[in-house]
Amino acid sequence: MPVYTLPELPYDYSALEPNISARIMELHHSKHHAAYVAGANAALEQMEEARASNSFGTINKLEKDLAFHLGGHINHSIFWTNLSPDSSGRPGAELASAIDEFFGSFDAFKAHFSAASLGIQGSGWGILSWDPVGARLIVQQLFDQQANTAQGTVPLLQLDMWEHAFYLDYQNVKADYVAAFWKIVNWDNVATRFAAARDNSASLLLLS
Ligand code: MN
Numbered sequence: 001m002p003v004y005t006l007p008e009l010p011y012d013y014s015a016l017e018p019n020i021s022a023r024i025m026e027l028h029h030s031k032h033h034a035a036y037v038a039g040a041n042a043a044l045e046q047m048e049e050a051r052a053s054n055s056f057g058t059i060n061k062l063e064k065d066l067a068f069h070l071g072g073h074i075n076h077s078i079f080w081t082n083l084s085p086d087s088s089g090r091p092g093a094e095l096a097s098a099i100d101e102f103f104g105s106f107d108a109f110k111a112h113f114s115a116a117s118l119g120i121q122g123s124g125w126g127i128l129s130w131d132p133v134g135a136r137l138i139v140q141q142l143f144d145q146q147a148n149t150a151q152g153t154v155p156l157l158q159l160d161m162w163e164h165a166f167y168l169d170y171q172n173v174k175a176d177y178v179a180a181f182w183k184i185v186n187w188d189n190v191a192t193r194f195a196a197a198r199d200n201s202a203s204l205l206l207l208s
Contacts, residue, residue: 002037002041003040003041003044004037004040004041004070004073005037006029006030006033006034006037007077007080009025009029009080010080010081010084011083011084011085013025013026013029015085016083016085016184018180019180019181019183019184020083020166020169020180020184021168021169023168024164024165024166024168024169027164027168028076028160028164028165029076029080032072032076032164033072033073033076033077035069035072036068036069036070036071036072036073036076036145037069037073038069039065039068039069039072040066040069040070040072040073042065042069043062043065043066043069043070044066046058046062046065047059047062047066050062067145067146068144068145068146069145070146071142071144071145071146072145074155075125075142075145075155075158075160076160078155078158078193079125079158079159079160081186081189082157082158082185082186082189082190083184083185083186084184084185084186084188084189085184087183087184087185087186087187088187088188089182089183089187090106090187091106091187091190091191092187092188092191094191094194094195095187095190095191095194098137098194098198099137102136102137102138103137109128109139110182112139113126113128113139113157113159114126114175114178114182116139116140116141117141117159117161117178118161118174118175118178119141120141120143120161122143122144123143123144123161123162123163124141124142124143124144124148124161124162125141125142125145125158125159125160125161125162126139126140126141126142126158126159126161127139127140127141127142127149127155127156127157127158127159128155128156128157128158128190129149129153129154129155129156130153130154130156130193130194130197130198130201131150131152131153132152132153132154132197132200132201132202132204132205133152133205135198135201137156137194138153140153142158152204152205154193154197154204155193156190156193156194156197157185157190157193159178159181161174165177
């Protein structure tokens with residue numbers, strides 16, 4: 001039995017139109033995300049074979065494969081739930097207050113997150129994360145599926161900036177894709193993730 005499985009989307013492939021087309025959603029979920037799931041399972045299997053044969057000549061490759069594919073699986077699993085055809089447009093009171101505290105205002109946060117996402121050189125993600133050490137919200141740039149973020153931070157809101165996420169709809173005009181993203185954020189989902197991360201900061205770090 002595979003360890004990782006492709007989750008169902010909580011909405012139809014066409015639900016996010018016109019902001020993200022059904023064609024992109026279908027390819028992105030059924031091909032790209034599915035490939036990360038298969039890759040993560042394959043890496044685990046090959047690690048098991050390496051242990052069984054006590055032969056670790058490929059371990060560096062396998063560790064990189066696991067980080068990349070499991071990263072891709074986790075990133076997309078969060079991303080799908082961060083989106084909704086029924087976005088409220090703004091966070092609710094509690095999350096909005098935290099965003100004001102750590103970024104100054106919602107508009108300042110949006111500008112920061114957008115700039116970080118648009119500034120990624122190559123493939124990656126813009127992420128709003130909870131940092132349990134500083135007990136604060138931060139914006140991070142994730143490179144590829146697995147690099148340039150701090151261990152232990154908890155992703156709350158992720159934006160896929162890989163070309164496969166937008167190119168069919170927006171070609172090279174990434175700013176229009178990011179602008180469309182803000183119209184379909186599921187702020188209830190982000191708020192739920194925020195509350196869970198904040199309330200479990202100590203246990204996340206085994207500090208208690
Ligand atoms: Mn993607």
